Amino acid sequence: MAEFRYTARTSQGEQIGGAIEATSQDDALAQLRARGLQDVHVTHAPDVPGAPADDRPELGAATQPPAALSPAEASELAGHMAQVAATQLPLAAGLRAAAEETGSRRVAAALLWIADQVEQGRSLEDTLEHSGQLLPAHVTGLILAASRTGQLGEALFELVEQQQIARSLHYDTRGGLAYVAIMLLLAAAVLTFICYYVADVIRQMLLDFDRQLPMVTQALFWWRDYGILAAGGVALVLASLAVAYRVVAGRVRWERLLSSLPLFGTLWQSIAVADWAGLVSVLLRHEIPLPDALRMAGHGIGSQHVGSVSLHLADGVARGRQLSQLMFSQTAIPPSLIPLVEWGERSKTLSEAFRIGREMYGKRAVMRAALIQAVFPPLVMVGVGCIVLFVLFGLYTPMFNLIVDA
Structure with missing residues (x-):
C-alpha cells in the first residue's frame, strides 16, 4: 500500500484535503469518489519530506524559464497549483511549498521559477505568457482564462480530473x-x-x-x-x-x-474522441473562445490524427462557419457526436454537449475493450x-x- 495526498470538494461545496492509503493512484481516486467527493485530485505523497539541498533546484530568481514539461509533468504542476489556489495561501509561498513536496526535479524547478517571477512583482498571467513552451498550450490557456474569472482552483481541478479520467481509460x-x-x-x-x-x-x-x-x-x-x-x-x-x-x-x-x-480501430477512435471532447468541454466551461479551445485541445491530446482534425475545425470556426457543419466532413469524428454538438449550439451549452460526448465515448471504449x-x-x-x-x-x-x- 502507498500513501497518496488528495484535495476534493464535498457535496456541500467545502474544500477538503488529506491523505489516503491505496494500491495505486486510480484506486485512491476510486475510494474518494465512492465517498461522494467531487473535483478530486490525487498525488503521490513524498517518501521523505523535502530532499537534500544538492538535489533540489536553486531557489534564486532565474531569468529564463525551465525546459518544457511533458504532459504528465504539466498535469502534476497543474494539480499543485490547484491545491495552492484552494488553500488560499499566498501564491509564491504556496508554489515553493509545493516544490518541496514534489518528487520531480523538473516540476520543482518550474514551480520555483513561477514563484520567483511572482515575488518579483509579475502577475501569474504575465509570467505564463512569457514562459515560452514551459507548459502545453491548453494548460497555459486555461490558467490565463481562469485567472481572469477568479476560478483558477476550480478550473485546474477540472483539468486534472479530466486527465486522470483519460489516463484511467x-x-x-x-x-x-x-x-x-x-x-x-x-x-x-x-x-x-x-x-x-x-x-x-x-x-x-x-x-x-x-x-x-x-x-x-x-x-x-x-x-x-x-x-x-x-x-x-x-x-x-x-x-x-x-x-x-x-x-x-x-x-x-x-x-x-x-x-x-475492424474492432480495434473503433476502440482507438473512441478513446481519442473521449479525450478530445473532455478537454474541449473543460476549456469551454471557463470561457475560452471556441476556436482557441479547439486549437488548444488539438495540441493537448495524445492522438495527432484527432488533434489535426481539431486544428482544422478551429480554422473553420474562426472563419465564421458552424462547428457541427464542419464536423460532417471529418471521418475522424463519429457521426453520433454531431447531433450533440448541434444541440449544444442551439442551446448555447457546447461545454455540456462535449462533456456528455466524453462520457459516451469513454463508456463505449470500455465496452469495446x-x-x-x-x-x-x-x-x-x-x-x-x-x-x-x-x-x-x-x-x-x-x-x-x-x-x-x-
Missing part, C-alpha cells in the same frame, strides 16, 4: 488488450514446442518403419519444416512494411490507418484446440495404421 483498455496478447503468445509457444519437439520424436520413429505416411501426417511435417518459417517470414515482412509506412507517412496517417481496423477481452480468449482457445487436434491426428494416424496392419 487508457489503462483499462490496454489491460484488456494485454491479456489477449499474452494468450496469443502462450498459444504460439505451446504449438511451437509441440511441432519442434514432440513431432520430431514421433517423426523419427515413423521413418524407421519405412512406410508411406498419410497426407495429414505429411502436411504436419511440411508445416514443421517450412510452414512455421514461412509464417514467421510473412509476419516479419508485414511488420517491416508497417514500420516503413509509419516512418514515411508520419504519425497522423499511421493513426488514421489504425482507426480503420471488454468485448475484445471476452471474445478473443475463447476464439484463441478454439483455434489452439483445432490445431492440437490436427497435430495429434497427424502424429497418431500412421501409428494406428501400423497397429491395424499388424
Whole structure:
C-alpha cells in the first residue's frame, strides 16, 4: 500500500484535503469518489519530506524559464497549483511549498521559477505568457482564462480530473488488450514446442518403419519444416512494411490507418474522441473562445490524427462557419457526436454537449475493450484446440495404421 495526498470538494461545496492509503493512484481516486467527493485530485505523497539541498533546484530568481514539461509533468504542476489556489495561501509561498513536496526535479524547478517571477512583482498571467513552451498550450490557456474569472482552483481541478479520467481509460483498455496478447503468445509457444519437439520424436520413429505416411501426417511435417518459417517470414515482412509506412507517412496517417481496423480501430477512435471532447468541454466551461479551445485541445491530446482534425475545425470556426457543419466532413469524428454538438449550439451549452460526448465515448471504449477481452480468449482457445487436434491426428494416424496392419 502507498500513501497518496488528495484535495476534493464535498457535496456541500467545502474544500477538503488529506491523505489516503491505496494500491495505486486510480484506486485512491476510486475510494474518494465512492465517498461522494467531487473535483478530486490525487498525488503521490513524498517518501521523505523535502530532499537534500544538492538535489533540489536553486531557489534564486532565474531569468529564463525551465525546459518544457511533458504532459504528465504539466498535469502534476497543474494539480499543485490547484491545491495552492484552494488553500488560499499566498501564491509564491504556496508554489515553493509545493516544490518541496514534489518528487520531480523538473516540476520543482518550474514551480520555483513561477514563484520567483511572482515575488518579483509579475502577475501569474504575465509570467505564463512569457514562459515560452514551459507548459502545453491548453494548460497555459486555461490558467490565463481562469485567472481572469477568479476560478483558477476550480478550473485546474477540472483539468486534472479530466486527465486522470483519460489516463484511467487508457489503462483499462490496454489491460484488456494485454491479456489477449499474452494468450496469443502462450498459444504460439505451446504449438511451437509441440511441432519442434514432440513431432520430431514421433517423426523419427515413423521413418524407421519405412512406410508411406498419410497426407495429414505429411502436411504436419511440411508445416514443421517450412510452414512455421514461412509464417514467421510473412509476419516479419508485414511488420517491416508497417514500420516503413509509419516512418514515411508520419504519425497522423499511421493513426488514421489504425482507426480503420475492424474492432480495434473503433476502440482507438473512441478513446481519442473521449479525450478530445473532455478537454474541449473543460476549456469551454471557463470561457475560452471556441476556436482557441479547439486549437488548444488539438495540441493537448495524445492522438495527432484527432488533434489535426481539431486544428482544422478551429480554422473553420474562426472563419465564421458552424462547428457541427464542419464536423460532417471529418471521418475522424463519429457521426453520433454531431447531433450533440448541434444541440449544444442551439442551446448555447457546447461545454455540456462535449462533456456528455466524453462520457459516451469513454463508456463505449470500455465496452469495446471488454468485448475484445471476452471474445478473443475463447476464439484463441478454439483455434489452439483445432490445431492440437490436427497435430495429434497427424502424429497418431500412421501409428494406428501400423497397429491395424499388424
